[in-house]
């Protein structure tokens with residue numbers, strides 16, 4: 178291993194796996210004084226063709242169909258986990274226990290127990306770990322955090338986040354892992370609202386109370402074929418099944434700074450955060 182490189186592995190060669198691979202590839206274009214340059218060592222995906230495609234595009238040196246082989250690869254020093262949510266806990270813990278650095282996608286599992294298990298493994302192993310809260314690096318957000326930290330904006334009494342995306346907008350979009358409780362969890366809360374919660378915590382503070390409303394606007398979808406990508410469409414004759422989680426959620430929350438004695442009415446009046454979020458806004462034909 179060259180001392181000027183950092184061996185990187187990516188688990189999951191889907192939407193985010195591609196994005197992570199591109200980000201590692203482009204890093205030296207933007208940051209010229211990197212102490213170590215990412216070297217794309219391996220990509221793992223249960224769909225061998227997806228791994229091979231990613232290797233061909235980004236130049237990974239090898240591919241695996243079992244993520245354990247990637248984690249055990251001695252040339253891999255840091256791992257990006259971009260697999261479905263239900264795998265985050267097992268893979269995240271294994272990466273840390275192998276003494277490797279971790280870049281893991283939100284929501285880090287299906288529930289807070291999963292997230293805590295990964296965080297504990299990271300602490301025990303003393304490796305570094307980051308989560309895919311990608312909006313934190315947006316220049317306006319970074320500047321807002323700086324101004325807030327300096328006290329230049331005074332006391333923040335209300336923050337509003339609205340996240341709209343189209344990846345679940347088409348009713349013929351297939352029933353991928355995302356729309357199942359077993360692999361996707363709660364749905365848009367895991368998928369998108371976590372970015373709003375992440376921004377509240379990054380900019381304003383921890384939440385101590387929330388009320389929420391959620392719904393499923395698209396309740397049935399065509400079944401996915403193996404390795405179905407995010408934008409695959411089912412045909413007219415495709416078998417159909419139930420969407421198990423939400424594609425809309427609105428949350429009203431109060432941060433720790435709020436008045437502990439307030440009742441719910443006052444809480445709504447002095448809301449610290451409101452985050453209407455949905456995953457079905459149409460932005461593509």
Ligand SMILES: NC(=O)c1ccc[n+]([C@@H]2O[C@H](COP(=O)([O-])OP(=O)(O)OC[C@H]3O[C@@H](n4cnc5c(N)ncnc54)[C@H](O)[C@@H]3O)[C@@H](O)[C@H]2O)c1
Pocket residue numbers: 188189190191192193194221222223224227242243244258259260261262264282283284309310311353367368404405406407
């Ligand atoms: N930070 C963000 O803005 C953002 C955006 C989208 C998705 N995500 C997160 O990224 C993760 C992946 O989402 P995606 O949209 O890329 O999904 P995707 O369905 O496009 O890709 C997932 C890939 O994982 C592969 N996979 C499934 N089981 C596997 C296993 N056992 N081992 C290895 N690979 C396996 C699938 O074949 C697929 O190629 C999710 O946790 C999601 O929440 C984050």
